[in-house]
Amino acid sequence: MGGTFGKGCHLHLIDGSAFIFRAFHALPPLTRKSDGLPIGAVSGFCNMIHKYVQDNAGPDAPTHVAVVFDKGSHTFRNDLYDLYKANRDAMPEDLRPQIPLTREATRAFNIACLEQEGFEADDIIATLTRQAVEAGGRVTIISSDKDLMQLVGNGVEMLDAMKGKRIGVEEVEEKFGVGPDRVVDVQALAGDSVDNIPGAPGIGIKTAALLIQEFGDLETLLDRADEIPQPKRRQTLVEHRTQIELSKRLVTLDSATPLDITLDDLEVREPDPAALMDFLTRMEFRTLTKRIAEGLGVEPPVIADTNPAGAAPSEAADQSATIPFRPEDYECIRDAAALQRWIDAATARGLMAVDTETTGLDEMRCDLVGISLAVEPGRACYIPLGHKIGEGDLFGADVLAEGQMPLDEALALLKPVLQDPAVIKIGQNMKYDAKVLARYGVHVAPIDDTMLMSYAMNAGLHGHGMDALSERYLEHQPIPIKSLLGSGKAQITFDRVPIDEAVKYAAEDADITLRLAQLFKPQLHRARVTTVYETLERPLVPVLAEMEMTGIRVDRDTLSRMSNAFAQKMAALEAEIHDLAGETFNVGSPKQLGEILFDKMSLPGGKKGKTGAYATGADVLEDLAAEGHDLPARVLDWRQLSKLKSTYTDALQDHINPETGRVHTSYVITGAVTGRLASTDPNLQNIPVRTEEGRRIRAAFVADEGKVLVSLDYSQIELRILAHVAGIDALKQAFREGQDIHAMTASEMFDVPMDQMTPEIRRQAKAINFGVIYGISGFGLARNLRIPRGEAQGFIDRYFERFPGIKDYMTETVAFAKANGFVQTLFGRKIHTPEIGAKGPQAGFAQRAAINAPIQGTAADIIRRAMIRMPGVLKGLPAKMLLQVHDELVFEVDKGAETGVIDAVREVMEGAAMPAVKLDVPLVVDAGTGQNWAEAH
DNA sequence: GTACTCACG
DNA sequence: GACGTACGTGAGTACG
Known part of the structure; x- marks a missing residue:
């Protein structure tokens, strides 16, 4: 062809991003055999491009062609409207590293590949379309995106490659009710929930088309809005004029993109067989390579099979377990050139395992000592950075050991690859490493986590620590850390470990992590927990890391004053107790207390446990106190103070980080089998709230100057979930009507009209409602309500009579657990129940746990979903998420912004089950604000 | 290291 | 008929 674009030329513009997303979602999560790199979208993309090339070889073949991609997430439209596309879910982690490969694929097919920072693919398409039309040529846009329909006409048409359907002026008119030139007017009015275009509330495409048909165009319509007969419609247009005009600017494509x-x-070029084959071979696409090779008339290259010929896919991953561990092969990285080789290898592969070694377990305070990497099974290295020599003498003469790269230099080299969206960083408990590295200015992304993969597949079956996973799945016992650090008083920190020993230990950890990832990744799909892992586990890591690093401000003085007050009261109580006992003893020793109470004083109710010691729990002491005995009553007071002092007012002060002045908890994602988080070091999920004394501790959790704490919690989320999963119409109805659910239960059970409800009856019903969630038993309810067991059983029988669906749910859940060995949440989370078939008292335990797990777990999934969406919602708002307490989220918000934040957060929390699960009951979130947590809760 | 106790949802 | 049980956690203390 040659020459310039003009009359007779035919330009094809392919919407590349649409191809990618379609490929990604249509295909199962394929991974590259040799290293486990996710590759499904690239494979689908190549198939689609190949099909496109074949389909367009005929007489109407294009003379010019380009694939156009989106680039970056920020465009000029975000400057116009910061909520533009704000409701879009983040790109799936597994897709991210495939994006650059689709560009490579396009070039491998020798097709022009276009993208422009700050502009959407649609704008580039609009610009090229305009240029081509002005030059007198024809254009076909390969896409079905309605946003491109404004370009149709004047020799421009669209082609839906999937349906093989042409979209011309007629089809556009059919869809929008107006011609292509007025499509933007209709879109401006109708808005678009997918792109978060506001439009005019209450006006859809149909109404918009009618209005535009009548008034000619949007501007005329808005100017003459007062002529509209329908009052509501008229009012909407007048009130939302600015918003509608903004919407028009958002939907109008920019046909003057600088290119x-x-x-x-863009002239059509023949592919270079060698380049194309090279790419396809590297991707290890066996079928496609063969097919394309045949089409090109070349010999298909042999794709090295890293597995035994004919190996089944399940065996393929087993190489992780069969390649021997050879610690002597691990490399110690001491200079930039060596490090760069590993970085290049990782970049070429698109993934690597990463592990950090530090001086301690507190990510917020420890120092980085070294980093290990692995790129394939058996191939791993360690980069020592902070190893010291010498004993740390009187002068603290810490000297860096020889042969280490300077920390700054190593991190500068590593930072690009650790932050490279095209390279997945695999870790075992990656939240830890990500937090450490974040303190050194490196923000690791995207990540994969073997601990979380194991948790998604095997919660309830076994632990998810690396040593356990390695022994179980790789049949390899890792070097114990104790062998390097020792234990007890003589324990040293990792920076004191000799480098050669550190290499073997640290590189092995990265090696193990990589092998586990290769083994687990394909198993996720087979275990049908890919969605759980991808939507509930993996994306939670950066969210929690951010929360933990933010921490919450705790006022030391408040705690310290309380601590002193508690100490005085305790001393007084202790004297009184000793006086009553007639001797001094350790009040804190249950053993000594038991002997005083039941041997010396011969009080009734002395029951020995399996260890031969008397039980002295609160329930026992309360019974004694109720009978008028003073000593147990004082002990109860003393115990409460002792608990508050030691666990909270004292211990909490030790957790205030000297640098930040805040307390930084750690959430253990795999801490509870049900999907709940666990909070450690310190546990901020059990700060007192039930007693007045205890609640004062919450007042020590304060907002920074100029800020307030905001707490939002789900109201009775577990009962709502129970109503949904057990399908109890009466409960569902009550929740929909916003009734007092415990009173309603009481009314149903005891035949008491709602207006004659007494607090006592309601309290009993409340206990039953909770009991149901826990897998109710007569004994448990009796103990909780302090009523005879027969009476409690009577309550339960009546409850089941009134709500037979609950009994059915329980029976069915236990049967499911027995048949499958696990139960599931509404979101597909599996909780394994290996004890379900046990005999004896174990059986009851396992059954109640199985009944409770789907309810507790579904609630846990819902708040996880809310938390994962929170960063997107808080963007632009002066608010930070600080804490999660199972059904509560705590935020720190600039004073004055509370209302806006509460509205936004509440919307996310109440809608968090959607769209995956549509509950039959509404989720309701209560909110509070205050200077401290006691006020906000 | 285990048992007991008790703080939370 | 007896047994022993409410579900899920973390942490501090005593004690062997």
Whole structure:
């Protein structure tokens, strides 16, 4: 062809991003055999491009062609409207590293590949379309995106490649009710929930089309809005004029995008067989490579099979377990050139395992000592960075050991690859490493986590620590850390470990992590927990890391004053107790207390446990106190103070980080089998709230100057979930009507009209409602309500009579657990129940746990979903998420912004089950604010 | 290291 | 008929 683009030329513009997303979602999560790199979207993309090339070889073949991609997430539209596309879910982690490969694929097919920072693919398409039409040529846009329909006409048409359907002026008119030139007017009015275009509330495409048909165009319509007969419609247009005009600017494509190419650069070119084969071979696409090779008339290259010939896919991953561990092969990285080789290898592969070694277990305070990497099974290295020599003498003469790269230099080299969206960083408990590295200015992304993969597949079956996983799945016992650090008083920190020993230990950890990832990744799909892992586990890591690093401000003085007050009261109580006992003893020793109470004083109710010691729990002491005995009553007071002092007012002070002045808890994602989080070091999920004394401790959790704490919690979420999963119409109805659910239960059970409800009856019903969630038993309810067991059983029988669906749910859940060995939440989380078939008292335990797990777990999934969406919602708002307490989230918010934040957060929390699960009951979130947590809760 | 106790949802 | 049980956690203390 040659020459310039003009009359007779035919330009094809392919919407590349649409191809990618379609490929990603249509295909199962394929991974590259040799290293486990996710590759499904690239494979689908190549198939689609190949099909496109074949389909367009005929007489109407294009003379010019380009694939156009989106680039970056921020465009000029975000400057116009910061909520533009704000409701979009983040790109799936597994897709991210495939994006650059689709560009490579396009070039491998020798097709022009276009993208422009700050502009959407649609704008580039609009610009090229305009240029081509002005030059007198024809254009076909391969896409079905309605946003491109405004370009149709004047020799421009669209082609839906999937349906093989042409979209011309007629089809556009059919869809929008107006011609292509007025499509933007209709879109401006109708808005678009997918792109978060506001439009005019209450006006859809149909109404918008009618209005535009009548008034000619949007501007005329808005100017003459007062002529509209329908009052509501008229009012909407007048009130939302600015918003509608903004919407129009958002939907109008920019046909003047600055491009550094011309139409002539897009001329159709024959693919270079060698380059194309090289790419396909590297991707290890066996079928596609063969098919394309045949089409090109070349010999298909042999794709090295890293597995035994004919190996089944399940065996393929087993190489992780069969390649021997050879610690002597691990490399110690001491200079930039060596490090760069590993970085290049990781970049070429698109993934690597990463592990950090530090001086301690507190990510917020420890120092980085070294980093290990692995790129394939058996191939791992360690980069020592902070190893010291010498004993740390009187002068603290810490000297860096020889042969280590300077920390700054190593991190500068590693930072690009650790932050490279095209390279997945695999870790075992990656939240830890990500937090450490974040303190050194490196923000690791995207990540994969073997601990979380194990948790998604095997919660309830076994632990998810690396040593346990390695022994179980790789049949390899890792070097114990104790062998390097020792234990007890003589324990040293990792920076004191000799480098050669550290290499073997640290590189092995990265090696193990990589092997586990290769083994687990394909198993996720087979275990049907890919969605759980991808939507509930993996994306939670950066969210929690951010929360933990933010921490919450705790006022030391408040705690310290309380501590002193508690100490005085305790001393007084202790004297009184000793006086009553007639001797001094350790009040804190249950053993000594038991002997005083039941041997010396011969009080009734002395029951020995399996260890031969008397039980002295609160329930026992309360019974004694109720009978008028003073000593147990004082002990109860003393115990409460002792608990508050030691666990909270004292211990909490030790957790205030000297640098930040805040307390930084750690959430253990795999801490509870049900999907709940666990909070450790310190546990901020059990700060007192039930007693007045205890609640004062919450007042020590304060907002920074100029800020307030905001707490939002789900109201009775577990009962709502029970109503949904057990399908109890009466309960569902009550929740929909916003009734007092415990009173309603009481009314149903005891035949008491709602207006005659007494607090006592309601309290009993409340206990039953909770009991149901826990897998109710007569004994448990009796103990809780302090009523005879027969009476409690009577309550339960009546409850089941009134709500037979609950009994059915329980029976069915236990049967499911027995048949499958696990139960599931509404979101597909599996909780394994290996004890379900046990005999004896174990059986009851396991059954109640199985009944409770789907309810507790579904609630846990819902708040996880809310938390994962929170960063997107808080963007632009002066608010930070600080804490999660199972059904509560705590935020720190600039004073004055509370209302806006509460509205936004509440919307996310109440809608968190959607769209995956549509509950039959509404989720309701209560909110509070205050200077401290006691006020906010 | 285990048992007991008790703080939370 | 007896047994022993409410579900899920973390942490501090005593004690062997």
